[in-house]
Amino acid sequence: MAVQVFTAVTGAGWESELVGALDRDAHGVTVVRRCVDVAELLAAAATGTGQAALLSAELRRLDGDAVARLHAAGVAVVGLVEPGDDAAARRLRQLGVAQVLPADADPEVIAAALRDAVAGVPDPGRDVADPRAALPVTAEPELPAAGPGGRGRVVAVWGATGAPGRTTVAVGLADEAARLGVGTLLVDADVYGGVVAQVLGLLDESPGLAGAARLAGGGTLDAAALARLAWAVRPQLRVLTGLARADRWPELRPSAVATVLEEGRRLADLTVVDCAFGVEDDEELSFDTAAPRRNGATLAVLEEADTVLCVTGADPVALQRCVRALDQLREVLPDAEPVLVVNQLRRGPVPGDPEAEVSAALERFTGRRPRVLLPADRAATDAVLAAGRTLAEVAPGSPLRAGLRALAADLAGVPRPAAGRRGLRARRPG
Ligand SMILES: Nc1ncnc2c1ncn2[C@@H]1O[C@H](COP(=O)(O)OP(=O)(O)O)[C@@H](O)[C@H]1O
C-alpha cells in the first residue's frame, strides 16, 4: 500500500509541482493532506491517517517539540530545504528530522526518502517513555572507556527516590574528572528541582539547562552556545545549572534535552548528568499522548547516556527502593545496563559486614554486583554543604573522595593518579 503523506511546504514556489509529481507517478506515496501550517500538520498527524510528513525548513513555528509530537503520533518526517542552504539543513536535523533533502531533488528520490523514513520510524508509543519487553539482567557490566579525541561520553547519575546521593556523586565525579585533566561538563537535569548551583556555591541567575533546551527546541543550539550558557568553574569544568523552580519542568522537553547532551559531547570529553529519580511513564494519566511528561527528560538522559550509574543508599529501605527502581528502568529501557554505585555504606543499618551484606543483597535481588561502594562520611559531606565547595577542597584525604576519584578516572578512561589540591573559582556564564 502506498505511504500516506501529509505535506506542509507552504510558501515555497515548488510546492504544487512537487505534490503533483509525487501523487501522479507510481512512487508508492499518496498525498492525503496539504497542510498550511504546523498546527494543521499536528492536527492531521493526530488523526492517524498518515504515516509520513514532508515539510520545508521555512515552515513557521516549526520546532523540536513539533517534530517530537509528529514522531510520537507515528508520523515519519522528511525535510526539504532550498538547494545549498546548509544552515537550514543543519537546523532541521537538530530539530530531529533525520532525512533532509534539497527541494529540487527528483520526486522519485523524495518519495524514496519518505518510504525509508516510514520503514525506520518508531511505532507510535515506542518513544523513550514506553515500556518494552524486558531483557535478562547481566552482572557487573564493564565500564566503557572514553575514546581519546573522539565524541565525548555521557554518564547519567540516577537512582531511586529518597536522596541516595545522586547529586553528591554527580558533583564529585565531575569535579574529580576535571582535576584529572578531562574536559568535563556537569549538567543538572533534576526535573524535581536542581540544586547543583547551590551545592557548588554558584550565585545562579543563569538560564542553564532550560536556556540550552530552549535553543535546542528552536534548532539553534551548538557547542559554542552551550559553552556560553554554562559556568566555567575551572578551565576543565563547566556547569550547566538546573531548574531553579521545580514547577518549570515542562521547559525540559525530552527531545531538547537529548540535543543538549549531543552538543555536550562536542563540548566536553565527559558529560556528567545529575538526574531525577522517576522513570515511570505517566502517559496513561494524560488524555493526550503529546502532553508533556515530567519524567520524559530523565528518560531522555538515560537513553542518551553511554553509562547509567544507579546510586543507592546502603540501608534496607534504600536497597528495596533501588531494586524497584531497577525493575522500572528495565521496563522502560530494557537495553540499559546500569552500573550500581552503593553510597553511604556504614555499619549499623545491616547486620554483619556491610560491604559483604549489601553486595550480596543487591546481587540476589538485581542480578548485579555493585561496581563501587562509597563510605558514609557525614563530616566530609557537611563540610561540602557548609562551604559550597567540593570534596577535593574540603576533605581531600577522605575515603569518599578517593572512591569518587577512582570511579571518575574509570569513567573517563584515564589512569588513577594521586590526590591534588586546587582552588575552585567560578566565572559567571556569558
Ligand atoms: N557518602 C555520604 N556520606 C554522608 N552523607 C552523604 C553521602 N552522600 C550524600 N550524603 C548526604 O545525603 C544528603 C542527600 O544527598 P544528595 O546527593 O543531595 O542526594 P540526591 O541527589 O540523591 O537527592 C545530602 O545531605 C548529602 O550531603
Ligand SMILES: [Mg+2]
Ligand atoms: Mg539531587
